[in-house]
Amino acid sequence: MTAINFVLNGEDREVDDLDPNTPLLWVLRDRLDMVGTKFGCGRGLCGACTVHFNGNAMRSCLLPISAVAGQEITTIEGLAETDDSGNEQLHPLQDAWIASDTPQCGYCQAGQIMTAAALLKANPNPSDADIDNAMAGNLCRCGTYKRIRQAIHTAAENSVPGGTGE
Amino acid sequence: MSEYSEIDDLIPDVDMPAEFVERINRAPAEITDEAETFMPRRNFLKLTGIVGGGLVLGFALSGAPRTLAAPKGTEASTDTAFTSNVFTPNAYIQIKPDGTIVIAAKNPEIGQGVKTTLPMIIAEELEAPWESVSVIQSDIDAKRFGRQSAGGSQSTPRNWRPLRQAGAVAREMLIAAAAKTWGVSKAQCFADQGFIVNRENNRKLSYAELAGTAAELPVPNGKKVPLKKRSDYKLLGTFVPGVDNHSLVTGKPLFGIDQKLPGQLYATYTKCPQFGGGVKQANLQEIKALPGVVDAFVIEGNGIQTELLSGVAIVTKSTYEAFQAAKALRVEWDLSSAATDSWEDIQQKASALTDKPGAAKKSKGSVDKALATAHKTVSGYYTYPFLAHANLEPQNCTAWYRNGKMDIWAPSQTPQSIPGLVSSAVGIPAEDITVTQCRIGGGFGRRLMNDYACEAAAIAYRTKAPIKLMWNREADTAHDFYRVGGFHKLTGALNAEGTLTGLRDRTITFYPKDADDSRPVRAGNASSGNLQCPEIPNLSIEAHPLPLQVPTGWWRAPVSCSLAWVYQSFIHELAVAAERDHLEFLLEQFGAPRWTGRRRAGDFNTERAIDVVKLAAKNGDWGRPQKDGQGRGLSFYFSHLGYFAQVAEVTVDEQNNVKVDRVVVAGDVGMLLNKSAGVNQVEGSVTDALSVLAGQEISFENGAVQQSNFDTYPLLRMPAQPKIEVHWLSTQYPPTGLGEPAFPPLAAAVTNAIFDATGKRIRTMPISKEGFKVI
Ligand code: FES
Ligand code: FES
Numbered sequence: 037m038t039a040i041n042f043v044l045n046g047e048d049r050e051v052d053d054l055d056p057n058t059p060l061l062w063v064l065r066d067r068l069d070m071v072g073t074k075f076g077c078g079r080g081l082c083g084a085c086t087v088h089f090n091g092n093a094m095r096s097c098l099l100p101i102s103a104v105a106g107q108e109i110t111t112i113e114g115l116a117e118t119d120d121s122g123n124e125q126l127h128p129l130q131d132a133w134i135a136s137d138t139p140q141c142g143y144c145q146a147g148q149i150m151t152a153a154a155l156l157k158a159n160p161n162p163s164d165a166d167i168d169n170a171m172a173g174n175l176c177r178c179g180t181y182k183r184i185r186q187a188i189h190t191a192a193e194n195s196v197p198g199g200t201g202e
Numbered sequence: 203m204s205e206y207s208e209i210d211d212l213i214p215d216v217d218m219p220a221e222f223v224e225r226i227n228r229a230p231a232e233i234t235d236e237a238e239t240f241m242p243r244r245n246f247l248k249l250t251g252i253v254g255g256g257l258v259l260g261f262a263l264s265g266a267p268r269t270l271a272a273p274k275g276t277e278a279s280t281d282t283a284f285t286s287n288v289f290t291p292n293a294y295i296q297i298k299p300d301g302t303i304v305i306a307a308k309n310p311e312i313g314q315g316v317k318t319t320l321p322m323i324i325a326e327e328l329e330a331p332w333e334s335v336s337v338i339q340s341d342i343d344a345k346r347f348g349r350q351s352a353g354g355s356q357s358t359p360r361n362w363r364p365l366r367q368a369g370a371v372a373r374e375m376l377i378a379a380a381a382k383t384w385g386v387s388k389a390q391c392f393a394d395q396g397f398i399v400n401r402e403n404n405r406k407l408s409y410a411e412l413a414g415t416a417a418e419l420p421v422p423n424g425k426k427v428p429l430k431k432r433s434d435y436k437l438l439g440t441f442v443p444g445v446d447n448h449s450l451v452t453g454k455p456l457f458g459i460d461q462k463l464p465g466q467l468y469a470t471y472t473k474c475p476q477f478g479g480g481v482k483q484a485n486l487q488e489i490k491a492l493p494g495v496v497d498a499f500v501i502e503g504n505g506i507q508t509e510l511l512s513g514v515a516i517v518t519k520s521t522y523e524a525f526q527a528a529k530a531l532r533v534e535w536d537l538s539s540a541a542t543d544s545w546e547d548i549q550q551k552a553s554a555l556t557d558k559p560g561a562a563k564k565s566k567g568s569v570d571k572a573l574a575t576a577h578k579t580v581s582g583y584y585t586y587p588f589l590a591h592a593n594l595e596p597q598n599c600t601a602w603y604r605n606g607k608m609d610i611w612a613p614s615q616t617p618q619s620i621p622g623l624v625s626s627a628v629g630i631p632a633e634d635i636t637v638t639q640c641r642i643g644g645g646f647g648r649r650l651m652n653d654y655a656c657e658a659a660a661i662a663y664r665t666k667a668p669i670k671l672m673w674n675r676e677a678d679t680a681h682d683f684y685r686v687g688g689f690h691k692l693t694g695a696l697n698a699e700g701t702l703t704g705l706r707d708r709t710i711t712f713y714p715k716d717a718d719d720s721r722p723v724r725a726g727n728a729s730s731g732n733l734q735c736p737e738i739p740n741l742s743i744e745a746h747p748l749p750l751q752v753p754t755g756w757w758r759a760p761v762s763c764s765l766a767w768v769y770q771s772f773i774h775e776l777a778v779a780a781e782r783d784h785l786e787f788l789l790e791q792f793g794a795p796r797w798t799g800r801r802r803a804g805d806f807n808t809e810r811a812i813d814v815v816k817l818a819a820k821n822g823d824w825g826r827p828q829k830d831g832q833g834r835g836l837s838f839y840f841s842h843l844g845y846f847a848q849v850a851e852v853t854v855d856e857q858n859n860v861k862v863d864r865v866v867v868a869g870d871v872g873m874l875l876n877k878s879a880g881v882n883q884v885e886g887s888v889t890d891a892l893s894v895l896a897g898q899e900i901s902f903e904n905g906a907v908q909q910s911n912f913d914t915y916p917l918l919r920m921p922a923q924p925k926i927e928v929h930w931l932s933t934q935y936p937p938t939g940l941g942e943p944a945f946p947p948l949a950a951a952v953t954n955a956i957f958d959a960t961g962k963r964i965r966t967m968p969i970s971k972e973g974f975k976v977i
Binding site for chain 1: 311312313314315441442443444446447448450451452453454455456457459460462468493520521522523525526592593594595596641642643644645646672674675878879882883885886887888889890893911912913917918919920921923926
């Protein structure tokens with residue numbers, strides 16, 4: 037097949053020589069060595085594979101690479117920013133996650149954070165019900181939901197009014 | 203400032219019940235005990251060469267991957283360019299000239315927090331400021347680290363003493379180094395957060411400054427060094443976030459599934475859906491022609507469930523191609539020795555069998571007499587299903603066979619078992635197999651088994667290239683080692699005062715088909731009868747054997763995870779029948795505050811039970827009136843050395859939708875070592891137990907599991923999680939583990955609360971089968 041070009045974490049990327057039906061998840065993990073995005077179910081049921089597709093939370097296990105051509109993808113590896121002096125500036129959610137010790141095994145957490153980041157962008161000050169609603173598609177086998185909810189509130193409070201941006 | 207006293211435990215640290223880890227798989231060649239983990243210093247400080255003007259030590263603390271195979275996610279090598287003033291008193295600690303204190307985390311991290319908590323124990327005794335500690339995951343090496351496993355909530359109790367000693371040894375050597383430097387007595391010096399301080403003049407020397415001198419001193423006997431008093435602890439007992447958090451939230455490769463080696467290929471392994479079926483033939487030529495497929499072949503296996511079953515391996519250039527090729531695979535199975543178990547059938551048989559007296563497994567007094575003379579008798583038939591582990595990270599393993607050596611990167615709870623198992627399954631000597639531990643996306647007992655590691659090794663052995671074996675979710679659900687289902691026909695006797703005078707439990711014990719029916723399947727519920735009512739005068743636990751072919755295994759809080767619900771529900775039934783307050787009735791079962799048994803940690807201490815039940819009741823507003831449709835339930839269980847009581851509050855609507863509003867937990871694990879990880883484990887256990895109660899069931903027909911993914915085997919989602927409050931009782935007992943003991947009480951607390959709200963007694967799990975829905 038011909039090459040597919042897309043923007044990954046702000047950088048132009050090109051992949052070729054692969055089945056256009058290959059889900060983005062496996063392109064990220066196997067081809068581009070970006071393994072922060074996780075495989076849990078392969079059927080859109082768990083949210084471990086959540087990335088941002090043009091800014092919206094999307095399950096990468098169901099997203100064929102052909103649909104990504106020309107689009108913008110952000111993964112957990114691209115959520116933090118780099119400031120002018122080259123230092124990593126974590127997203128407020130990442131800071132809140134670390135401080136509140138949200139992860140247990142940690143396997144679901146990249147997907148949780150990506151879903152939460154999309155939520156905060158759309159709704160900078162979500163209620164508990166908003167959070168429950170937005171996060172209901174992300175499973176955590178270890179049961180970290182309470183801390184996830186708290187960390188989202190903390191990040192919302194620590195963000196400049198008007199959204200967290202990426 | 204710190205003073206050090208003799209060991210402050212009120213009771214000696216115990217010999218742990220040999221319950222889980224020893225019985226899992228095959229024991230590794232040789233596991234040394236704590237005494238041997240303190241090897242003589244000369245083994246570590248051997249000079250091997252000169253690099254860049256500095257001396258290089260021949261000892262690698264840990265985590266040093268061979269250059270060629272350096273997998274992603276392993277921490278930087280620590281054995282390069284050491285200079286002579288690196289202080290390495292034992293396998294756990296290095297103090298570097300820049301002041302960095304490197305501490306090795308010995309056990310697999312499955313989410314229980316040991317990669318943080320075990321190093322905290324060392325840092326506490328070492329008087330190391332946590333900010334200057336850098337934690338690395340250790341090698342798998344029984345000689346240096348003793349037992350390395352994650353199971354049975356045993357990491358804390360087993361390591362509590364040896365790891366304190368490891369820290370204290372280093373601290374005492376630093377004190378001796380300072381005393382030598384200053385020419386004063388050791389008694390004049392004490393350790394304080396990275397410094398040794400001179401009592402007389404308050405002068406200080408940093409650990410970094412002392413490292414070189416300390417390295418030249420004799421290593422004291424770990425068993426003789428003084429340990430800190432609990433009241434002097436600065437780190438233990440505080441809220442310490444996990445050491446991997448930054449890596450986790452930025453997507454760094456930590457997990458088994460994240461490993462990648464140069465030239466790596468990917469593999470799937472397809473086994474017969476009917477347990478124990480073998481491969482007759484498969485459309486291998488067709489598969490080999492598919493895109494990305496490098497090889498496809500049949501592996502006969504050695505027929506051992508926990509090692510290598512027969513199957514078809516497909517090796518490809520990518521995971522997607524492997525999954526696609528596996529879908530196109532057509533296998534003719536040899537079903538001659540395949541399982542034919544039917545869950546329907548088992549349920550029918552069990553119901554009929556438990557009407558009749560069974561073989562006595564445990565008995566005390568005369569239950570027949572108690573029932574005959576009872577003022578009132580109560581009966582109930584309780585059943586619960588098989589369960590899968592459903593780790594969010596599906597089973598996987600990376601292996602590379604080259605030059606006669608096998609390297610394995612495994613997300614395993616028992617990595618030390620792997621060389622023995624792989625050796626048996628693949629036929630290469632165990633000494634030629636090296637295992638690297640990876641962070642694990644959920645254990646829950648599934649990864650006490652190493653079947654995926656044997657499969658990966660067998661494929662790598664033939665492929666001669668590094669391969670990553672990937673199971674998809676469907677394979678993970680269909681080829682687990684399941685928590686056994688169970689059946690209990692209970693009858694209880696009450697006297698005129700409403701006191702419990704006897705209890706009979708007629709139950710089922712599964713045994714492996716074609717084996718001796720007196721030996722239960724792995725993690726079977728046989729004869730446990732762990733009623734935790736030491737006052738009961740008449741008790742009879744009877745069991746009927748039933749053959750089983752479905753593989754079973756340890757599942758979070760094995761046995762307790764199911765029995766607690768049965769017994770704690772029935773005690774509530776009895777209290778209701780006796781028209782007595784459940785709290786009062788439950789406390790009566792414990793009798794006077796005392797040790798039962800021999801005062802070992804595994805023995806039941808009724809004082810600790812009474813105290814946690816009272817603490818939960820108080821914080822759970824026991825007895826406070828509620829509105830219509832609301833209910834409150836109480837439950838207790840002692841397991842894995844931890845005492846836990848829970849009060850659940852529910853609201854149930856007309857359509858039997860159950861909202862669990864609040865769960866109040868009271869626990870006693872001696873001392874809580876890390877407030878964060880400890881509370882995380884309780885919140886996780888409560889949520890997990892609610893998941894199980896709400897709708898999880900593994901069923902099987904004709905020897906094959908009927909569930910496949912999270913649509914048919916659901917996990918609780920965020921909106922259904924209740925408020926969870928955790929209260930701790932701080933006691934002087936040695937700290938014990940938290941991966942499991944908060945799980946068992948939850949189910950009965952909830953079903954007792956549903957009874958309180960609706961008058962409907964739930965005796966079948968999950969409650970969806972009784973028409974209730976958790977929302
Ligand atoms: S892996 Fe994509 S939703 Fe589960
Ligand atoms: S932290 Fe383990 S699955 Fe969420």
